[in-house]
Amino acid sequence: MTLRKSFILYVLVTSLCCSMAYAQKIQSYPIISPNGKIKLVFEYHQQAKIDSSASAEFDVYYLTNGKWAPILSDTEIGIATQKEQFKNLTLKSAGSVKRLNARYEMISGKRKLCSNQANESTCNFVNANGKALNVIFRVYNDGIAFRYEFPKWSDQPVHIEDEYTTFNIPAQTDRWVQAYDPGYEDFYPYSNNGKGEKSQEWSYPALFKHQEAPVWYLISEAGNSEFNAASRLVNNKDVNRYKISYSAGRKSFPQQGDISTLPWKSQWHTVMIGSLATVVESTLITDVSEPSRIAQKDWIKPGAVAWIYWAYNHGSKDYQKAVGYTNLAKTMSWPYVLIDWEWDVMGNGGKLEDAVNYAKSKGIKPLIWYNSGTTDWSKDTPVDRMRTRERRIKEFEWLNKIGVYGIKVDFFAGDQQDMMKLYLDILKDAADHHLMVNFHGATIPRGWSRTYPNLMSVEAVFGAEWYNNGDVMTNKAAVHNTTLPFTRNVIGPMDYTPVTFSNSQHPHITSYGHELALSVVFESALQHFADRPEAYYALPDAPKNFLKAVPTAWDETRLLSGFPGKYVVMARRRGAKWYIGGLNGQEDAKVLQFNLDFLNKKQANINIIRDGENDKSFKSQMQVWRKGQPVKINCLPRGGFVAVVE
Template sequence: MKFIYLSLCFLTFCAFTINAQEVLSPNKKIKVIISSKKTSDDSSYGQIYFRILYKNKLGYIEVMPNSPLGISRDDQQFTDNLKLVNESKAKQANQKYEMICGKQKVCNNLGTEKMFKYVNSNNQPLNITFRVYNDGVAFRYEFTNKSNSLVNITDENTTYVFPKATNRWLQSYTESYEDFYPFSTTGKTADNKQEWGFPALFKVNNNPVWILISEANISANNCAAKLNNSKNSDEYKVNYASPRDDFKQTGIKTNLPWNSQWHTLIIGELSDIVESTLITDVSEPNKLKETNWIKPGAVSWIYWANNHGSKDYQKVVAYTDLAVDMKWPYLLIDWEWDAMGNGGNIIDAVNYAKSKGIKPMMWYNSGTSWLEPTPVDHLLTAEKRATEFAWLNKIGVYGIKVDFFAGDQQDMMKYCIDILKDAAKYRLMVNFHGATVPRGWARTYPNLMTTEAVYGAEWYNNKPILTSKAAEHNTTLPFTRNVIGSMDYTPVTFSNSQHPHITSFAHELALSVVFESGFQHFADKPEAYNSLPPDPKEFLKNVPVSWDITKLIEGYPGEKIIMARKKENQWYLGGLNGKDELKTLKINFDFLDKGIFELKIIRDGKDDTSFDTEIMQIQKGDSLDVKCLPRGGFVAVLQKYDAVKANKQN
C-alpha cells in the first residue's frame, strides 16, 4: 500500500512538473535543477522552483529540496504565473582577479552560467540567471524591459527549503548585525520574530555538506535582504528590509531595466565554506583606476580601553607612540575628536602622528541613526563630503571610519556606495561600522578595508554576556560572518575592559590570524601590549592583515578552529579552543610544500595569562598535537628552513 501511495505521489508530481533544466558546476560536483509546476491542469504557467544536488562518493544527494523562486512589483507579479519562453546555452564564467585585502589575493571567478527567460500571464518578461560554481550557487532576477517611471519592487518569493533536523547557526536579525550565531536544529527564535540576518550557516541533515547563504553585489538600486521562516521553520523566505520611521519605502524603487542582487549559496565541506571567495566572485570588478594608495595594515585603536579617549590629546599621543613601538602603520582617532583638549586639538594630533611616521585616520557619525556622538552630519551630501574629504587631504588623513547607519534600506545602500566612491576620489580608505554585512563591495570599491557587523570585543564595554560566550563565539565567526568579508572585531585584548574576558592570552593572540580584516584594529591599552613577553609582542609587530592564501586545517563551529594563512613565503597559523575544557588541537601539515620548515609556536602556558614558546622542524605530512587550556589557543609561524637559516646569517 505504501508503495502504491508513493507511486501515485510521484506520478502526480510529474504531471504538474514541466520544463526541468539542469546547470552543473565545472567539476560536476554541484547540480542545480530548475523546474516549473503548473498552477492547474490546463495552464502553461506555473511556479518556478530550484533544487540543489551535491555529489559525494556514493553519487548525488539532495541538499536543498524544491525551493520557490519569484519576485513581485507593485504593478506586476512574477511568482506562480511564469512560463519559460527561452533558455540560453550554458557558458563558462572564467575570470581571474586580485584582491587588495581579504583571505586570498588571486581569485578565480569560475562557474557555469545559464539564463532562463520567462514571461508572466501579462506577457511581461523576467530573466533568472544561475551561476553554478565548484563551491556554490548564485542566482539573480532581471527585468529587461524599459520603464519611463519608477517601479516599486516590493518582495521576493525566493525561499530556501531544508530537510528537517538540519543543523543551523543563525543570527537573529538586527540592523547592526551584532549578535551571536547559536546552534539550533529547530530554527526558532526566543522572541518568535523568526527573522534572520545574513550569512546563515546550515549543515544538511546527517550529511557532511554545509551551505552558507548570503547575498552579493548590492547596488544603489537594491536594498539588503534578510530571511524569515515564520511560516515553516525549515523554509527561509527572502524578505526585503523593513521601512523605518523616516524612510517609508518598502523594497526598491528603480527604473527598468534592473538586476537584483546575487543570491549566494556556498556549498561543500567546511573548508569549502571558509576558503570560498564566492561573494567577491559574483560582484562587479574594481571600478577604481588607481589603487596603489590602498594599503591594508594594523591600527592602534583608543576606544576599547578609553571610551572617550579621543577627546584627550595626551591619550591620542600615547596610542600614537604605541603604533610606533609595535610597528603598526595606522592610528584611528575615534569619536568626539572635534572636542579634543588637554594640550592639543585634532590638527595637533594628526601632525604628531605624521611626525612619528604613523598614518592617522578619523571617525565620523553617518548622521542617519544614533546622533549623540560627534562629529555628526559631515558626510550626508555630496557637497559636504567633498568639503570634508578635501580638508582631510589637506591635513594628511588616510582613512575614515563611518558609524551608525540607519539600516538596510535602499537609501542606506546608496549612501554607503556614495561614500566609497567619493572617498576614493580623495584617496581615502573606509571602514564601515554600525552597518550592513559585506556584500562584495570590497572588490568593486577596494578602498573599503573592513566592516564591523559583528558582535565584537567592544561589547566587553557594554554587557557582561561576552565574558562567558566569547570562546564559543570566536570559534563560530570564522564559519559564518568572516567568510563573506573583512570583519572589524577589534581583537587581541589582554587586559579587562568594563567586563572581564576569560579567554586565554594565547587565544587572544590567535585572533590576529583567525579573524581577517583589512584594517586590524588592535584594541587594548598601550601598557597591555608593552608588558607582553618578547615572543608574542614580536609576533604582533609582524603579523600581516591581508593574505595570499587561506586554508582551514581543522574546525567545527563553536568548538574549535585551526586557520592557516600564507603571506609571501611565510605561513601563519591560529588555533582556538571554543570549549570550557582542556582540548588538544591537531595540526596536519599536508598543506605545506616539500621541504623542511621551521615552526615557531606560541601556545598556552601554565595558566591563561602565560605563554609557552617552542621552535621545531617539520615537513609536509607531519602532524602536531597542541594542548590548549579551556578557552585557549595558539599561533605559529612557518618558513622554509633554508630561508630562516639565510636570514639568521644576514
C-alpha cells in the same frame, strides 16, 4: 444503483479529477559546476489542461561518494513589484550554458589571486500580463548564485516590493543563524529546529550542515547596488522554509524594497556549498561582485591600527591619549592610529590637527571617525558630515589637506535602499580623495571590497567592543570566537577589534594565547588592536614581536581543522610565510591537531606561541614538522596558539 456502485463511481470520478488537476509537464534544465561536483537543476512546472499558470523552482545536488546527494530541494523563485506578480510564470526560453572564467586580484581578504569561474544560464519568463523576468543562474565549484533581472518593459520607475524566493531546509538540519539586527551585532547560536527567541527574522550569513551528507552550505547575498535594498531570511510560517524578505521601511524612509527605472537587476543570492573548508575558503561573495572601479590603487595599504576607544571610551577627545596611542603604533611598527569619536572637541594640550601632525611626525598615518548622521538616536559627534555629497566632498578635501588617510563611518540607519546607496556613495567619494574606509554600526560585507578596494573593513559583528557594554561576552566569547570564522568572517572583512590582554569595563576569561590567535584567525584589512599601550608593552618578547609583524592582508587562506563553536585552526599565507592561529572554544583543555602536508615539503620549522602554565602566560617553542605527521598543540580551556612556518 446500489450503495456500493455509487461509492465506486464516486472514487473513480474523484481520482480522475485529481489526476487532471495535478497533471503537469515538468521541464528540467541542469547546470553543473566546472569541477563537476555541484549540480543545479532548474525545474519548470506547467500545469496541463487546467489553466495556464506555471511555477519555477530549483534543486541543488552535491557529488559525494559517486552519487548526487540532494542538498537544497524545491527552492522557489519569484519576485513581486507593486503592480505585478512574478510567481505563476510562463517559461519562454532557457538559455544555453556558458562558461565564465575571469581572474582578478584583491588587495585584501582571504586570497590575493581569485578566479570567477562558473557555468551560467539565463531563463526567460513572462507573467500573466506578459511582463518579462529573467533569472540568471551561476554554478561555481564552491556554490551557486542567482539573481533576478527585469528588461525594460516600462518607462516609469518600478517598485520591487518582495520576493517569493524560499529555501527549503530539511527538518532537524544543524544551523548557526543570527537573529536579525540592523547592526548585525548578535551571536550565531546552534539550533536544529529553526526557532528564534525574539522573532523568526534572520541575518545573513546563515550556516547549515546537511544531515545525511558531509556537506555544509552558507546562504548570503552580494553585489547590492544603489538600486537594491538588503534582504533577510524569514521563517515565520514554517521553521524549515526560509523566505527572502526585504527590510521594512523606517520612519525617515518608509519604502520597503527597491525603486528603480528599468532595466533592473537584483543583488546576487549566494549559497556556498561543500566541505567546511570549502565554505570558509570561498571567495564567492567577491566573485559575483562588480570588478574594481578604482584604477590607481597604490595608496590602499592594509595594516594594523592602534585604537583608543576600547580602553578609553572618551579617549579621542584627549590629545595626550592620542599621543600615547600614536607612540604605541610607532613602538609596535603598526602603520595606523585611529582617532575615534569626539575628536572635534579634543583638548588637554592640542586639537585634532595637532594630533594628526604628531602622528605624521612619527611616521604614523592617522584615521578618524565620523557619525553617518542617518539615525534618530545617535548624536555622537562629529555628526552629519557624511550624509550629503556636498558635505562629504568638503570634509574629504579638508582631510586631504591636513593628512588623514582614512575614515571610520559609524551608526547607519538600516538596510534600506537609501542606506545601500549611501555606503556606495561614501566609498566612491572617498576613493576619489584616496581615503580608505571602515564601516561601523553597519550592514554586512556584500562584495564591495572588490568593487571599491578602499573598503578595508566592516564591523557587523558582536565584537570586543561589547566588553564595554555588558558582561555577556565574558562567558560567551570563546564559543562566539570559534563560530565567527565559519559564519560572519566568511563573507568579508570583520572589524572585531581583537587581541586584548587587560580588561575593559567587563573582564574576559579567554586566555592570552586565545587573544593572540585572533590576529590570524580573524580577517580584516585594517586590524584594530584594541588594548591599552601598557598591556602590549608588558608582553614577553615572542608575542610582542609576533604582533609587530603579523600581516592583515593575505595571499592564501586555508582552514586546517575546526567545528563551529568548538575549535578552529586557520592558516594564512603572506609571501613565503604561513601564519597559523588556533582557538579552543570549549571549557575543557584541548589538543588542537592539524596537518601541513599541503606545504609540499618534507619538513619545516614551526615557531609556536601557545598557552603557558596559566591563562595569562605564554610558552614559546620551535617544533620540527615532518611530512605525514600531524601537529598537536595543547591548549587551555578557552585557550589558543599562533605559529609561523617559514
